[in-house]
Amino acid sequence: MNILVAPDKFRGSLEAIDVCRAIRDGILLAYPDANVTTIPLADGGEGTAQILTQHAQGETIDVEVNDPLGRPVTASYGLSADRQTAYIEMAAASGLALLAAEERNPLLTSTYGTGQLIKDALDKGVTQIILGIGGSATTDGGIGMAQALGYRFYDKNNAMLSAKGESLNEIRCIDSIEKDSRLNAVSVTVACDVTNPLFGLNGAAHIYGPQKGADPEMVQFLDNGLKNFSHIASKTFGKDISENPGAGAAGGLGAGCLWFLNAVLKDGVSIVIEQTRIAERIKDADLVITGEGKVDEQTLSGKVVKGLADFCKIYKVPLAVVCGTLQITPEQVRDAGITYAVSVLNRPMDLNQAQADAYGLVKDATFHLVRLFFSNR
Structure with a gap:
């Protein structure tokens, strides 16, 4: 299976390249033979x-x-x-x-x-x-x-x-x-x-x-x-x-x-997507995994997740989103073209604890979502 990993940073806890590594670790824990491509992204702002x-x-x-x-x-x-x-x-x-x-x-x-x-x-x-x-x-x-x-x-x-x-x-x-x-x-x-x-x-x-x-x-x-x-x-x-x-x-x-x-x-996302030529990678993927610290209504109006969702719709590739805070409704998830969205928080914790444990939380959440997507393989 070909999995494309293309997240933004989790502000205050993980840079985009670290999110890539955490997601990759979760994928390979679930399926060691997966072909994983990582491309850290940004939305045009800091970084x-x-x-x-x-x-x-x-x-x-x-x-x-x-x-x-x-x-x-x-x-x-x-x-x-x-x-x-x-x-x-x-x-x-x-x-x-x-x-x-x-x-x-x-x-x-x-x-x-x-x-x-x-x-x-x-x-x-x-x-x-x-x-x-x-x-x-x-x-x-x-x-x-x-x-x-x-x-x-x-x-x-x-x-x-x-x-x-x-x-x-x-x-x-x-x-x-x-x-x-x-x-x-x-x-x-x-x-x-x-x-x-x-x-x-x-x-x-x-x-x-x-x-x-x-x-x-x-x-x-x-x-x-x-x-x-x-x-x-x-x-x-x-x-x-x-x-x-x-x-x-x-x-x-x-x-x-x-x-x-x-x-x-x-808009910044368009520039980043154009410069990284990520659309060419999406075409060949079985699954795209992205994420950012908080997914809310602003995410759906021009952030990395929305930019990827638009291309995944075109190429009919499922898009999974991992995030710290998930603040959109199931209807918004569906309408945005997101296949699966999940908060990485697996137990009650405050912000400081969540940020300190972010790498492991992202890895574990990715493990579970990949097992779900490819449970018949």
């Missing part, structure tokens, strides 16, 4: 660059860049084995996790460090960039990233602006004369799982500004700034993308990537 780099048999590149407040920090990104594709997570340079709680202030933070990572990848000669934009500390519309790549921003007095959130209201001119020309020859795909527009009540500032340290007055100031930025950028680039789904992602970095990098925004 996606690492997963894609591993799949591409690539290497990790460390670069000293600016953190969201302009301080030096060492950030990493992945480079494929053929050195043609860079896998970058903006959070490595411009993420909220780089700041203490009292340092969070989207008026002062910038995506400049993300631009530095992109520039380093261009220096390495890449022709493709996969950019994840989750976890940002910024609401600068991507002007910091753009500045690191040669774009310049000027106010009404033709004075150059510092590229951060508080400058958005002052922009009157965007100059691309010094733009890094290598961007014209690079394909940029952005992993973006939110659909917010750039500004307005559902935009970047109002929805995500507070978690980045913005009080109500700052939220309104930033929203006005994003509106002004959109007006200038739309005239400069000849297209208004402010209402595009995802334009408001990562404090407007989604829009910035569309304008400054001519990028394409795609």
Whole structure:
């Protein structure tokens, strides 16, 4: 039997590669002769660059860049084995996790460090960039990233602006004369799982500004700034993308990537599935086993499980899901195309115990589900 193992991480307990090992151990305990293929996956968020780099048999590149407040920090990104594709997570340079709680202030933070990572990848000669934009500390519309790549921003007095959130209201001119020309020859795909527009009540500032340290007055100031930025950028680039789904992602970095990098925004799972070519593996499988820490309604709207379920439906391959917490109904399981879903918890326990025992729990649950699927063999 051919079994494909393709899980996401169990947040707080197991990385995706460890989930793969636990599931594999459970399979082989049930059927030692099974042919098991393991492909760790991610949903486009934290850890996606690492997963894609591993799949591409690539290497990790460390670069000293600016953190969201302009301080030096060492950030990493992945480079494929053929050195043609860079896998970058903006959070490595411009993420909220780089700041203490009292340092969070989207008026002062910038995506400049993300631009530095992109520039380093261009220096390495890449022709493709996969950019994840989750976890940002910024609401600068991507002007910091753009500045690191040669774009310049000027106010009404033709004075150059510092590229951060508080400058958005002052922009009157965007100059691309010094733009890094290598961007014209690079394909940029952005992993973006939110659909917010750039500004307005559902935009970047109002929805995500507070978690980045913005009080109500700052939220309104930033929203006005994003509106002004959109007006200038739309005239400069000849297209208004402010209402595009995802334009408001990562404090407007989604829009910035569309304008400054001519990028394409795609949901993270689609990118991972495409890059790992997992559909080719599903076709030849007798069973696909996936999993993640919690399976709930959000899982069914764009996570790894949903992405795999769609392909398993096409190729009529059963899909089994193991998880820590199962919060969908039998009807939702059926309608999603999932054949079997089970929580790995086999006795009452608190979260700390469940996380500590996660490897064994996943292995044991897999043993039982595989015996069930192939009981007549």
